Amino acid sequence: MNIDLSGRKAIVTGSTSGIGLAIAKGLAGAGADVVVNGRRQDVTDDVVAQLSALYPDVTIEGIAADLARKEDVDRFTQLAPTADILVNNLGIWGEADFFDLSDEEWLRFFETNVMSGIRLARHYMPGMLERNSGRLIFISSESGVTTRGERLHYSVTKTAILAVARGLAERARGTAVTSNSIVVGTTLTEQIAGMIEQMAEAQNVSFDDAQRMVIKEHRPTHLLPLLATTNEVANMVVYVASPQASATTGAALRVDGGGITTIL
Known part of the structure; x- marks a missing residue:
């Protein structure tokens, strides 16, 4: 299978390290122009330089922004007004006893893990629908399927992501725009x-x-x-972003080593 994303513009949030960076590399390696994102300007600039050296035939841009903040999302979308592929990877993780979690901490997790993707999808999806082409991809977690008591706030946000991705697939009914989530294990x-x-x-x-x-x-x-490598997660994302995955939408696709014991 030869995946060619030439001519497509991809946005990957939280992509200066870890899974997000691997996804950005994978998409660029398949020929997509990529916008990377981190909170710090210097780190974001370093990643742009790194990817530009690795993939000189594509355009790599970097936008430093804290996408948990609506004002930063607004600035981000002004700088990158359109996208063919949106990968909502940004997320924070943590463990805490339920009774120690404040309202502020719940809201911090929701703003980062859920609202960042909702706000970006709300901006980019109308253009995809107008062009009848596009890919929305949300990075979820096995914790969103098998809720863990010691990380309940994190688990709830990752479950919400699954619902958002499915709901947007329903919203795109009858078009060639797809929306899927990737359920990632450790x-x-x-x-x-x-x-x-x-x-x-x-x-x-x-x-x-x-x-x-x-x-x-x-x-x-x-x-x-x-355990899965970041490249193995990225491989799934690149496939879902590709024309070859045109019949896959509304799905929660697992890269979890089989750790989730349910069939569906």
């Missing part, structure tokens, strides 16, 4: 990989053996022997 981001490297060194085992120990202790339902 992934080897820089942070997770660093933790596993420390564990491997402390236990005097290999990196892969340390992964297996983490899976056995913390992800016992995981079916594959190792």
